Amino acid sequence: MDKESQPLLIKKGAEACLYLADWHGRKVIIKKRLPKKYRLPALDEQIRTYRTIHEPRLMHEAKKAGVPTPTIFMVDVRNATIVMEFIEGKQVKQLLAEVSERQRQELCCKIGALIGKLHRNGIVHGDLTTSNMIQRVDGKIFFVDFGLGEKTEEVEARGVDLHLMKRALQSTHFKFAEECFNAVIEGYSSVLDTEDVKKVLEKIKEIEKRGRYIAERREAN
Amino acid sequence: MRKVNKRSDGYCLGIESTADDFSVGITTFEGEILANVISAYMSPEGGIHPREAARHHAEVANTVIEEAFKKAGIKTKDLSLIAFSQGPGLGPCLRTGATVARALAAYLHIPLVGVNHCVAHIEIGKLKTGAEDPVTLYVSGGNTIVAAFDSGRYRVFGETLDIALGNCLDVFAREAGLRQKTGEPFGAVVEKLAKSGKKFVSLPYTVKGMDMSFSGLLTTAVNMLKKGENKLEDVCYSLQETVFSMVTEVTERALAHTEKKEVLLTGGVAANKRLQSMVKSIAEEHDALFCVVPAQFAVDNGAMIAWTGVLAFTHGVKTSIEESFVRLRWRLEEVEIPWIKKANLY
Numbered sequence: 001m002d003k004e005s006q007p008l009l010i011k012k013g014a015e016a017c018l019y020l021a022d023w024h025g026r027k028v029i030i031k032k033r034l035p036k037k038y039r040l041p042a043l044d045e046q047i048r049t050y051r052t053i054h055e056p057r058l059m060h061e062a063k064k065a066g067v068p069t070p071t072i073f074m075v076d077v078r079n080a081t082i083v084m085e086f087i088e089g090k091q092v093k094q095l096l097a098e099v100s101e102r103q104r105q106e107l108c109c110k111i112g113a114l115i116g117k118l119h120r121n122g123i124v125h126g127d128l129t130t131s132n133m134i135q136r137v138d139g140k141i142f143f144v145d146f147g148l149g150e151k152t153e154e155v156e157a158r159g160v161d162l163h164l165m166k167r168a169l170q171s172t173h174f175k176f177a178e179e180c181f182n183a184v185i186e187g188y189s190s191v192l193d194t195e196d197v198k199k200v201l202e203k204i205k206e207i208e209k210r211g212r213y214i215a216e217r218r219e220a221n
Numbered sequence: 222m223r224k225v226n227k228r229s230d231g232y233c234l235g236i237e238s239t240a241d242d243f244s245v246g247i248t249t250f251e252g253e254i255l256a257n258v259i260s261a262y263m264s265p266e267g268g269i270h271p272r273e274a275a276r277h278h279a280e281v282a283n284t285v286i287e288e289a290f291k292k293a294g295i296k297t298k299d300l301s302l303i304a305f306s307q308g309p310g311l312g313p314c315l316r317t318g319a320t321v322a323r324a325l326a327a328y329l330h331i332p333l334v335g336v337n338h339c340v341a342h343i344e345i346g347k348l349k350t351g352a353e354d355p356v357t358l359y360v361s362g363g364n365t366i367v368a369a370f371d372s373g374r375y376r377v378f379g380e381t382l383d384i385a386l387g388n389c390l391d392v393f394a395r396e397a398g399l400r401q402k403t404g405e406p407f408g409a410v411v412e413k414l415a416k417s418g419k420k421f422v423s424l425p426y427t428v429k430g431m432d433m434s435f436s437g438l439l440t441t442a443v444n445m446l447k448k449g450e451n452k453l454e455d456v457c458y459s460l461q462e463t464v465f466s467m468v469t470e471v472t473e474r475a476l477a478h479t480e481k482k483e484v485l486l487t488g489g490v491a492a493n494k495r496l497q498s499m500v501k502s503i504a505e506e507h508d509a510l511f512c513v514v515p516a517q518f519a520v521d522n523g524a525m526i527a528w529t530g531v532l533a534f535t536h537g538v539k540t541s542i543e544e545s546f547v548r549l550r551w552r553l554e555e556v557e558i559p560w561i562k563k564a565n566l567y
Contacts, residue, residue, distance in 0.1 A: 164430035
């Protein structure tokens with residue numbers, strides 16, 4: 001077999017394995033959701049099938065909404081495999097640690113605007129972390145990994161989406177998490193109506209107050 | 222009475238009272254656990270009424286402390302430190318424990334240390350299993366947290382967006398009219414029933430990024446049961462499979478992300494064998510060591526507070542009476558952890 005056509009495992013994630021491969025002369029990413037031994041086979045298949053179908057669908061929708069995503073070349077539901085365009089660039093996770101404060105602000109502001117575009121078009125990403133964003137060599141920012149995304153206009157879902165972004169910044173970029181998130185919100189506000197933004201921001205606050213000890217919440221009410 | 226090594230650098234008494242358990246533990250400064258006495262409050266209607274639980278704590282405090290001293294074989298004058306769980310938890314319960322702690326520290330003229338309950342769960346887990354730098358899955362009636370250490374603090378990688386996993390199981394069991402024997406957690410009742418479940422019914426599987434939601438799933442499961450279309454055993458089975466798969470997925474993602482080499486399972490729900498097997502499976506998948514905390518130290522207990530108090534105190538942390546107010550929503554990642562030196566940025 002031709003050595004170049006051998007898929008190269010580039011990331012063994014928790015949810016899927018990513019392979020870099022040559023596919024009919026194109027550099028592609030093959031995303032394969034492998035069965036999880038710990039899950040009941042029935043549940044496992046349900047989750048993998050669902051995500052394999054929904055991810056490409058949402059990526060396509062995102063593109064229509066003006067958010068760059070890799071082009072999908074093939075979907076193989078039975079094998080829970082997606083073949084998509086390889087984006088030559090750098091993860092935002094890496095970039096944030098390298099660039100100057102001003103560049104960081106700009107980058108986060110751009111990301112916020114892209115999230116705003118998704119939400120405005122009824123898409124929530126479901127896993128907004130800085131490792132799921134890639135800046136291509138030409139500067140365009142691509143969003144990847146829509147496996148946990150959904151189509152919804154609910155304020156709750158939007159709030160959770162941004163809350164996740166905030167949490168991702170806090171756990172991975174805690175030194176400048178706050179300034180980054182503020183810039184994200186700035187970009188986000190430039191895309192959505194002021195009223196909508198207000199609702200989402202309130203929701204984020206509410207989400208942060210949730211969790212743990214519901215008895216105490218009941219008591220407080 | 223047990224023999225005590227009097228050459229120990231000191232003894233710490235820890236008080237735990239964040240929720241329905243009042244517990245007192247005594248440890249040496251070297252990490253030997255001499256006593257760990259737990260008194261659980263059981264509400265006749267199930268669930269926790271914070272003020273009722275707090276009253277229970279106040280009533281049993283004396284006897285629990287006495288018993289702890291008896292077990293440890295030391296006297297009050299041997300103590301050199303008092304630790305207490307300062308949060309997060311239920312206000313009335315926390316205040317009861319804090320009051321006892323303040324009184325003891327003031328009476329004995331020894332220092333006081335306020336301990337974060339979640340940090341304590343991780344530290345006792347490390348002490349009892351030998352784990353050094355794990356990804357921790359902490360699942361109980363009040364908390365569902367996936368955390369790992371990085372740059373001076375335990376960072377929360379994933380958590381519940383609404384109710385805790387243990388709470389989900391408890392409420393389900395109560396709604397299903399299940400009975401628990403004294404001292405038996407509802408989770409154990411569900412686990413037993415789930416074993417004879419065969420048919421898997423689909424329930425909402427809600428993982429959002431690294432966070433989870435259990436409330437919608439709980440409602441669906443309860444409704445399913447009320448409609449009577451499915452057997453109780455099958456719903457228990459499906460409920461367990463779904464919620465445990467969710468926390469395991471998030472734990473695996475944290476493990477893949479941090480590339481740590483240990484997974485620590487703790488909290489009251491850690492006793493569940495099915496959950497253990499799932500977490501063990503992902504640990505093996507990522508060449509990590511699977512560690513599960515022994516039951517008496519996985520549930521809320523005083524020993525974990527005492528031991529974490531020792532760690533904090535010996536690294537310069539002290540809590541003055543003025544600062545000893547309880548912190549109902551004290552988050553894990555707010556706490557600085559000076560006793561772990563390395564700053565491993567992955």
